[in-house]
Amino acid sequence: MSAQGNAGEGVEGTAGPGIVIAIDGPSGSGKSSTSKGVARARGLAYLDTGAMYRAITWWMLRNGIEAEDAVAVADAASKPVITMGTDPSAPTVQVDGTDVAGEIRTQEVTSSVSAVSAVPAVRERLVAMQRDTIAQARRESGGIVVEGRDITTVVAPDAEVKIFLTASAEARARRRSKENSSDDVAGTQEALARRDRLDSSRAVSPLTRTADAVELETTGLGLQEVVDLVLGLADEAAAAEASPAAG
Ligand SMILES: Nc1ncnc2c1ncn2[C@@H]1O[C@H](COP(=O)(O)OP(=O)(O)OP(=O)(O)O)[C@@H](O)[C@H]1O
Numbered sequence: 001m002s003a004q005g006n007a008g009e010g011v012e013g014t015a016g017p018g019i020v021i022a023i024d025g026p027s028g029s030g031k032s033s034t035s036k037g038v039a040r041a042r043g044l045a046y047l048d049t050g051a052m053y054r055a056i057t058w059w060m061l062r063n064g065i066e067a068e069d070a071v072a073v074a075d076a077a078s079k080p081v082i083t084m085g086t087d088p089s090a091p092t093v094q095v096d097g098t099d100v101a102g103e104i105r106t107q108e109v110t111s112s113v114s115a116v117s118a119v120p121a122v123r124e125r126l127v128a129m130q131r132d133t134i135a136q137a138r139r140e141s142g143g144i145v146v147e148g149r150d151i152t153t154v155v156a157p158d159a160e161v162k163i164f165l166t167a168s169a170e171a172r173a174r175r176r177s178k179e180n181s182s183d184d185v186a187g188t189q190e191a192l193a194r195r196d197r198l199d200s201s202r203a204v205s206p207l208t209r210t211a212d213a214v215e216l217e218t219t220g221l222g223l224q225e226v227v228d229l230v231l232g233l234a235d236e237a238a239a240a241e242a243s244p245a246a247g
């Protein structure tokens with residue numbers, strides 16, 4: 001299954017038959033690894049919404065538009081065609097038909113993505129695409145695991161499972177440094193903190209934990225332990241849905 005932007009933009013709500021597992025959390029808390037593991041274990045689709053914000057940022061930079069120029073970013077927000085592949089074993093991201101999976105992870109994109117994702121026109125477009133993808137996965141794939149910063153709060157507040165994934169700043173920096181084969185844990189921690197600050201303080205859809213999201217603090221936990229905890233929450237939600245009186 002894949003999702004392509006522009007069709008159906010503006011569709012509200014994501015209700016339907018399959019399950020939606022929504023995972024938010026700060027940078028490097030393990031959202032992508034956990035979400036992919038959960039989706040693979042249950043045969044669900046997977047959507048990395050951060051990759052969508054990175055993809056649109058990549059396009060802006062490629063086309064000479066400054067990330068900090070909110071007016072120019074808003075004017076161009078509808079132009080790139082973003083296509084997301086939602087197979088958790090081989091997720092893909094294309095812009096205008098080009099595979100950008102590697103290029104959206106560069107330092108240049110990472111340091112600009114928070115500014116681009118704070119522009120309301122960008123968010124309106126991508127949230128509409130995300131809701132379309134969720135609705136399609138509910139109908140066709142038994143459901144989806146979606147991860148980002150505003151999934152539990154804005155994109156899919158009706159999700160059956162809502163999780164706020166955290167880990168200490170040190171643990172997140174250690175994990176990310178290891179992934180990048182970097183010795184500069186302090187520098188990595190600073191870069192994560194800067195992005196978290198911007199993503200949590202913006203006017204539109206800041207990263208926040210809702211009261212009904214389960215907080216999973218993962219500092220001392222291995223990846224498989226976290227995946228198993230989320231699978232347990234999904235099982236509980238499915239059981240409650242099957243016999244609402246027992247819940
Ligand atoms: N529970 C865990 N224990 C140890 N390492 C983990 C754990 N969860 C994730 N990791 C590792 O931490 C790194 C960051 O994880 P991941 O990319 O899944 O985080 P993220 O929240 O999606 O990050 P971002 O918001 O920057 O996209 C990866 O190298 C991943 O393998």
Ligand SMILES: Nc1ccn([C@H]2C[C@H](O)[C@@H](COP(=O)(O)O)O2)c(=O)n1
Nearest residue numbers: 049050051053113117148149150199
């Ligand atoms: N739902 C989302 C997902 C991501 N973003 C922004 C903020 C992040 O810094 C950036 C990159 O995400 P990552 O790849 O680190 O998960 O995209 C957002 O605003 N809303």
